[in-house]
Amino acid sequence: MTRIVDVGGHAPYRIAIGDGLLSDGAALASHVRGRHAMIVSDAHVTPLYARGVADALQAANPGLRCMVTCIPAGESAKSLDRFAELLRELADFGATRDACVFALGGGVVGDLAGFAAACWMRGIDCVQLPTTLLAMVDSSVGGKTAVDLPQGKNLVGAFHLPRAVFADTATLRTLPDRELRAGLAEVVKYGAIRDAAFLDWIETHADALLARDADTLAEAIARSCAHKAAIVERDPFERGERALLNFGHTFAHAIETEQGYGGLNHGEAVAVGMVCAARLSARLGMAVADDTQRLAALLRRLGLPVDVPAGLDPAALVAHMRLDKKAIAGRLRFVLWSGAGAAQVVPDVAEAEALAALG
Ligand SMILES: NC(=O)c1ccc[n+]([C@@H]2O[C@H](COP(=O)([O-])OP(=O)(O)OC[C@H]3O[C@@H](n4cnc5c(N)ncnc54)[C@H](O)[C@@H]3O)[C@@H](O)[C@H]2O)c1
Ligand SMILES: O=C(O)C(=O)C[C@@H](O)[C@H](O)[C@H](O)COP(=O)(O)O
Numbered sequence: 001m002t003r004i005v006d007v008g009g010h011a012p013y014r015i016a017i018g019d020g021l022l023s024d025g026a027a028l029a030s031h032v033r034g035r036h037a038m039i040v041s042d043a044h045v046t047p048l049y050a051r052g053v054a055d056a057l058q059a060a061n062p063g064l065r066c067m068v069t070c071i072p073a074g075e076s077a078k079s080l081d082r083f084a085e086l087l088r089e090l091a092d093f094g095a096t097r098d099a100c101v102f103a104l105g106g107g108v109v110g111d112l113a114g115f116a117a118a119c120w121m122r123g124i125d126c127v128q129l130p131t132t133l134l135a136m137v138d139s140s141v142g143g144k145t146a147v148d149l150p151q152g153k154n155l156v157g158a159f160h161l162p163r164a165v166f167a168d169t170a171t172l173r174t175l176p177d178r179e180l181r182a183g184l185a186e187v188v189k190y191g192a193i194r195d196a197a198f199l200d201w202i203e204t205h206a207d208a209l210l211a212r213d214a215d216t217l218a219e220a221i222a223r224s225c226a227h228k229a230a231i232v233e234r235d236p237f238e239r240g241e242r243a244l245l246n247f248g249h250t251f252a253h254a255i256e257t258e259q260g261y262g263g264l265n266h267g268e269a270v271a272v273g274m275v276c277a278a279r280l281s282a283r284l285g286m287a288v289a290d291d292t293q294r295l296a297a298l299l300r301r302l303g304l305p306v307d308v309p310a311g312l313d314p315a316a317l318v319a320h321m322r323l324d325k326k327a328i329a330g331r332l333r334f335v336l337w338s339g340a341g342a343a344q345v346v347p348d349v350a351e352a353e354a355l356a357a358l359g
C-alpha cells in the first residue's frame with residue numbers, strides 16, 4: 001500500500017510512502033522536464049540503490065541522460081567544498097535549467113543536493129528520495145537545504161521545495177540500527193510539539209518501531225509527514241509557526257557543532273536537545289518536571305541519548321547558540337514546551353538559563 005501526503009502552498013508537491021517506490025521509473029521520470037537527471041547519493045547508499053534508480057529512470061525514458069555522483073557518507077560531507085564540487089559536476093554534465101537532481105540518501109544528501117539544485121542556474125528541479133527514517137519523516141519535506149560551517153550547522157542554505165518526495169520504505173531494511181533510532185527522535189518531536197495522542201501512540205508502539213514492523217513504521221512516517229506538511233505549507237519560510245519544528249535544535253546544533261560534526265548524529269543530538277529544552281521550559285515555569293521525565297524515558301527506551309555528552313564545555317555550547325537562526329538582535333529565542341502536544345517560541349531567554357538547562 002502506498003500512503004500519500006500532499007503538501008499544499010504556493011508550489012504543491014506529493015509525498016509518496018511505500019515499499020518499492022524506487023523501482024517505479026515512470027513515476028520518478030515524470031518529474032524530469034528535460035534530458036538531464038543527476039542522482040546524488042553517498043558512499044553507503046550508492047552501491048545499494050543508485051544503479052537501480054538510474055536503470056529505472058532510463059528504462060522509463062530512454063532519451064534521458066542519467067549520471068550518478070557519490071559523496072562521502074556522514075555529516076562532514078555537508079560542506080561548502082562538496083557543494084562547490086557538485087556544482088562543477090553539474091557544469092561538466094551540461095545540466096541545463098530543465099535538469100533534475102535526485103537526492104538519494106539521508107538528510108545529508110538531501111540537504112546538500114537540494115542546496116546545489118537551489119543554486120544551479122538559480123534553481124533547478126529536485127526530487128527527494130529519502131533512504132533514512134530521519135529523511136523520510138523530516139528532511140525530505142519542506143525545502144530547507146543547507147551546508148554546515150565549522151562555526152555552525154546549516155548556516156549557508158536556501159529554501160528550495162522538492163518537486164516530489166518518494167519514500168521507499170524497503171530501503172529502511174538496510175538502515176543501521178543507530179540511524180533508525182536517530183529518525184525516531186524527530187518522530188517523537190512531532191508528538192511533543194503538536195500531537196499528544198501521537199506521543200501516546202509512539203509510547204505504545206515503541207517496540208514495534210524498534211523491531212521495524214513495516215506497517216508501524218509506515219504509519220509513523222505518514223503521520224510525521226502530515227504534521228510537517230501542515231506546518232510548512234502555512235509557513236514555508238519560517239516566519240512563524242515553522243520554528244516549532246526546531247524544538248530541541250538550539251541545543252542539538254550547538255552540540256553537533258562543538259563536536260565538529262563527528263560525535264552525536266543529528267537525531268541523537270535532537271534527543272538530547274529536546275530534553276534540555278524541556279528542562280529549560282520547567283525552569284521557566286512552562287512545563288512540569290514530570291513531563292521532562294516522561295520525554296526522557298521515551299527517548300531512552302528508543303535507545304537514544306538524553307544527556308549532554310561528557311567533556312563538552314557548556315560555555316562553548318552557549319556561544320554556538322548565539323549563531324542559532326532563531327536568535328534575534330543578539331538574544332536567544334527557544335522553542336519551549338508546556339507538555340505533550342504543546343510548544344511555543346519564547347524570545348529573550350537569558351543565556352544563564354540555557355546554561356543551567358544543559359544539566
Ligand atoms: N532539511 C531539513 O528540514 C532537515 C531536517 C532534519 C534533519 N536535517 C539534516 O539531515 C541530516 C541528518 O540526516 P540523516 O540522519 O538521514 O543522516 P545521514 O544522511 O548522514 O544518513 C545516516 C547514515 O545512514 C546511511 N544510510 C542512509 N540510508 C541508508 C540505507 N537505506 N541503508 C544503509 N545505510 C543508509 C548514510 O550513508 C549515513 O551513513 C543532518 O545534516 C540534519 O541537519 C535536515
Ligand atoms: O524543517 C524545519 O523547519 C526544521 O526545523 C526541521 C529540523 O528537524 C531540521 O533539523 C532543520 O534542518 C533545522 O533547521 P535550521 O533552520 O535550524 O538549520
Ligand SMILES: [Zn+2]
Nearest residue numbers: 186249266270
Ligand atoms: Zn532536525
